[in-house]
Amino acid sequence: DIQMTQSPSSLSASVGDRVTITCRASQSISSYLNWYQQKPGKAPKLLMYAASNLQSGVPPRFSGSGSGTDFTLTISSLQPEDFATYYCQLSYSTLYTFGQGTKLEI
Amino acid sequence: QVQLVESGGGVVQPGRSLRLSCAASGFTLSTYGIHWVRQAPGKGLEWVAVIWYDGSNKLYADPVKGRFTISRDNSKNTVYLQMNSLRVEDTAVYYCARPEYDSSGFYSYFDLWGRGTLVTVSS
Secondary structure, X not given: OOOEEEEOOEEEOOOOOOEEEEXXXXXXXXXXXXXXXXXXXXXXXXXXXXXXXXXXXXXXXXXXXXXXXXXXXEEOOOOHHHOOEEEXXXXXXXXXXXXOOEEEEO | OOEEEEEOOEEEOOOOOEEEEEEXXXXXXXXOOEEEEEEOOOOOEEEXXXXXXXXXOEEEOHHHOOOEEXXXXXXXXXXXXXXXXXXXXXXXXXXXXXXXXXXXXXXXXXXXXXXXEEEEEOO
């Protein structure tokens, strides 16, 4: 099985900060990597797909990069509504593994 | 309105069964596969199962294999998750999610999620 490991597990930041979250796959997954945002009591929301493609309606302060085993999600200037938990996800063939999550706190 | 709505959650004793439903509206369910994803209290997301658009293929995560069965009734726009031999560790919010593909057809992602239904397994 391919393992997805996010770092850090939690992160404290302030409004206006630039923040980067990392996701590492235990073996190469090309660009089969998605990012989701989840707020307490809510369903996850798709942010990025195929590593670097912004989902429609998601603000452009979010960006994604990487391929192979190392991926990043960057928020260029944190807004109050961005404080949430972020998950990466492998989605390829019959594999749909999520990372353990990164909680972004004030 | 395009949406997925889960139902059927509740409190159940270990070893008992429960059936969850995922009802689709606003789009043609029969053209989509559907996934179930769960989240234990205070924990992360865990993929559970998927069913192909026509029901021809079904896949399960190892922790639920042999105990859970995914099925669908496209005439009712509904996907089901039959959960048998429930364990305390199955306690979670269960979400259904719709996969979509990018223009190349190679990359898939979950673009539509329900609000979830809570399953509590406790004696």
